[in-house]
Amino acid sequence: MARNRMPKVKVNEMEEHYAQFEIHDTDCSVANALRRVMIAEVVTMAVDLVTFEENTSVLNDEIIAHRLGLIPLKYQYREGETRLRDDIRTTLSSERDIQRRFRFTRECDCDEYCQWCAVKLTLGVAFDERAKHRPEREKDLPLVVTSNDLISEDNDVRPVHFETDAEADDSVDQGITIVKLAKGQELRFTAIAKLGIGKEHSKWSPVSKCVFRPQPHVHLDDDAISKLPPALRDLIIQACPAGVLGYNDDDAPPENRKLVVKNDAAILDFVDDVKTLTQRLSPTGKSMISAFASDTNFIFDIESVGSIPVDDLVLCAIYELKRKLLDLQLAVNDLKDDDDDD
Amino acid sequence: MNAPERHKAYLLEDDEARVEYAKDQKIPNAGLFTIYKEDHTIGNLVRMQLLRDSDVRFAGYKLPHPLEHRCLVKVQTTGAKPKEVFLRSISDLHSEFDYLDRYFREEVLRFKEAT
Numbered sequence: 001m002a003r004n005r006m007p008k009v010k011v012n013e014m015e016e017h018y019a020q021f022e023i024h025d026t027d028c029s030v031a032n033a034l035r036r037v038m039i040a041e042v043v044t045m046a047v048d049l050v051t052f053e054e055n056t057s058v059l060n061d062e063i064i065a066h067r068l069g070l071i072p073l074k075y076q077y078r079e080g081e082t083r084l085r086d087d088i089r090t091t092l093s094s095e096r097d098i099q100r101r102f103r104f105t106r107e108c109d110c111d112e113y114c115q116w117c118a119v120k121l122t123l124g125v126a127f128d129e130r131a132k133h134r135p136e137r138e139k140d141l142p143l144v145v146t147s148n149d150l151i152s153e154d155n156d157v158r159p160v161h162f163e164t165d166a167e168a169d170d171s172v173d174q175g176i177t178i179v180k181l182a183k184g185q186e187l188r189f190t191a192i193a194k195l196g197i198g199k200e201h202s203k204w205s206p207v208s209k210c211v212f213r214p215q216p217h218v219h220l221d222d223d224a225i226s227k228l229p230p231a232l233r234d235l236i237i238q239a240c241p242a243g244v245l246g247y248n249d250d251d252a253p254p255e256n257r258k259l260v261v262k263n264d265a266a267i268l269d270f271v272d273d274v275k276t277l278t279q280r281l282s283p284t285g286k287s288m289i290s291a292f293a294s295d296t297n298f299i300f301d302i303e304s305v306g307s308i309p310v311d312d313l314v315l316c317a318i319y320e321l322k323r324k325l326l327d328l329q330l331a332v333n334d335l336k337d338d339d340d341d342d
Numbered sequence: 343m344n345a346p347e348r349h350k351a352y353l354l355e356d357d358e359a360r361v362e363y364a365k366d367q368k369i370p371n372a373g374l375f376t377i378y379k380e381d382h383t384i385g386n387l388v389r390m391q392l393l394r395d396s397d398v399r400f401a402g403y404k405l406p407h408p409l410e411h412r413c414l415v416k417v418q419t420t421g422a423k424p425k426e427v428f429l430r431s432i433s434d435l436h437s438e439f440d441y442l443d444r445y446f447r448e449e450v451l452r453f454k455e456a457t
Contacts, residue, residue, distance in 0.1 A: 004438050005438055009445045023442070026438070029389070030439075036381075036382065322440065324383075328361065335362075
């Protein structure tokens, strides 16, 4: 009885903030569990408590506190420098996992917060103070306070300003805008960042996009299509929105061009239209395309907000699922046997 | 304010067990697992894995109410103990994710070396 599966992975694209990969030979429920955990149950750090000392900006304290919560904080393991927790029970996860460094505040034995469960960030910006160092022609312009002005007291955790260096080069700002200050205004606070998960508040969710779709299996009847005159082949392409179907080589002479699927993600939505059309065009009334969604292969698209690189994110999600299953297994094992005599 | 506390959705209460099991009083070889503080993530995963087992005659799950954080999984087998079948499914899933974990690491490494 072959109950368990051996899923395969194929990485199509992988950058720090974006990944597309395929999982083969598994089930929709596994793909969906992975997706759900990545969105709502991977542990990250976010600002949770803010104490304002001075706020004469146009935004009130609550709005600024909310904006601070949404700034991604990145934990970076530094070889030889980061002091990991010594009370951790397992070494199964990678040391890049934030939980090897920090505890949840509720599980920590400190009174309020400490270096093992929280990170303190401070910010102090006064318009008049900064104006002294600004160029003469910019002196009266509003001062943009960004995530770059947040100073983290822990070297392992820092705010994420931009996704990529290219984005940083393009931007006129130094980071994520918190508030703009005018003449005479000042902002000073300390913020406490804590561990949490997306189920508590979406500021702890590490992804901005996390979707999967079944891999489409498309079969085009090349013989039948090549017998059609070029004008009719163009008609088939036009049955779908631009970019879904196309030719393999646009420069080749029309009779040598092959019809191919250009957008795997969209073809399933239009396959019925193409089917009906090709049935009408065909002398035998047979359709020239068949496409169906795979039950076992899935394509994931993931975008990280910057708090965790995507490859670590997927591993954290798998680890979290394994933890859940183990927890459940132990709990079922512990169930009393009294009414189980059938 | 009377908004429910968010952590109640994923943290067990002090005196709460993760799982309760109740044997079905009318149907032979059937039982109901109540998994506390879990949702579709685990419910659907376990149900689909149970259905792959040839000893399982019926497997279904539901979340009775969006504000009650528990997940019910009902299992009927062809003769085996529901508890054993349930454990089997969980360990199968665990080894599947183990495999996925290793394969993903290797594949990412291979991809990074290639680029």
